[in-house]
Amino acid sequence: MAGPRVELSYVPLVPAPLNIGNVVRAPKVLLHDHLDGGLRPQTVLELAEEHGYRELPASDADSLGAWFRQAADSGSLVQYLETFAHTVGVMQHPDAIHRVARECALDLAADGVVYAEVRFAPELSTAGGLAIDEVVEAMVDGFAVGSREATEAGTPIRVGALLCAMRQADRWDEVAGLVVRHRGRGVVGFDLAGPEIGFPPDRILSAIGVLDGARAHRTIHAGEAAGIDSIRAALDGAHAERLGHGVRIADEVPVDGPLGPLAQRVLDEQVVLEIAPSSNVQTGAYPSLAEHPVDRLHRLGFAVTLNTDNRLMSGVSVSSEVTDVATTFGWSWDDVRTVTERALAAAFIDGDERARLLDEVVRPGYTALQG
Known part of the structure; x- marks a missing residue:
């Protein structure tokens, strides 16, 4: 005689909600972040005090952090860049x-x-006499x-x-030599x-x-404040492997209609775009995240x-940027994973390390996270 019938229940695996808490848990790869644009406000204050820098516009961390965000939120790349006078000012030792x-x-x-x-x-x-090699050594250490x-x-x-x-300076050869050394x-x-x-x-x-002769990697800021001609010069003149920002390639990507010739080339060659949506809105490239062409x-x-x-x-983290883009455009974990794996594939590291991380x-x- 057959035994009693057993009902097997199946509980499907459910993806974790795509929210800030879970995005923090997600492994992320970052290709475009400026050291002098990411200081802790308290560190700026302490370094200013330690090294006698007297030009800060605020005297407590909360006010200083707010000042940086407000000053940068001008709609002008030139004014945005002026905020770096203070962070660089405390980075002279x-x-x-x-x-x-x-x-x-x-x-x-x-x-x-x-x-x-x-x-x-x-x-x-x-500016204070520190040797440029010492700067590099302090940073990498x-x-x-x-x-x-x-x-x-x-x-x-x-x-x-x-x-x-x-x-705007004339130390390009020197910096290229530093990269090689x-x-x-x-x-x-x-x-x-x-x-x-x-x-x-x-x-x-x-x-x-110099870089070509040493087969050294390079990424070039292009397609942020300037458009298609800047991107073309970065690719053809500077042999850029990646485009810092590069978002103005969208000038040749109409909502309806064929791609322009350079956009088609960037797509076909899969030239990596280091897009920073919040920064692009702050510097006036686009009026809002919803109107940004990243999606x-x-x-x-x-x-x-x-x-x-x-x-x-910009008052952002990698996780907040990913979360804001995903929320605005309805991205899934598949989208976040895709841009992460893309970034890792474009990283300037050896193949074994890339494979291990992947x-x-x-x-x-x-x-x-995907269940």
Whole structure:
């Protein structure tokens, strides 16, 4: 005689809600974050006191943080960049640079970032006579110490340094040489930063030659304040592997109609766009997040990644940026996972480390969240 019938119940696995708490848990990859744009307000105050910097516009951390966000929220990239006078002003000594870099690694790790490339123009910390190599050494050692402390605390992270040359200055060759000299010792690549309009990236051909000769990685700020011509110059003149921002490629991506020729090339070649939506709104590229083209570019298959640009000035974290984009445009965990894996694929690290992060960290992390 058959035994009693047993009803088997099936409980489907349900994805975790895509909210800020769960996004913090998600393993994230950050490609575009400025060291001098991510200081803790309290650190700015303490370093100013320690090193005699007297120009700060506020005397307590809450007021200072609010000032940075309000001053940056001007709708002008030029005015946005002026806020950096204060953060750079307190980063003129090795101990200050080291502290800022260490805290950067700790803060990103606490936000669930597992790999980051953080950029800084070392020439900006030489106003008081500090040697430019000392700036780089303090920065990469700070990243290393912070990463080690975060990993020991259970939030593992690796941080690579991108060295920026300022477009309006004339130290491009020197910075390119720094990248080559310090490659393998914490430096992963070159960037060109600063005011985009009037300073095209194809005017620094000697520096690009240094990078090309050493096969050094580079990402170039282009397509933020300026448009298609700037992007073309970054690709053809500077041999950019990634575009810092690059969002103005949307100028050739109509809502209805064919792509422009450069947009089609960027899509076909999967040139990575280091998009920072909140920053783009602050600097006046787009009037609001809802009107930002990040979702349209992503849906069309462009190599979109999500980035913070300047966490202090924009008042954002990697997790808040991802959450805001996902909420605004109805993204799923699949979308977040896609932009994360894209960013990792474009990171300036060796293939073995990339594969390890993908197989042991990123994919298991998203599998757990997706149910």
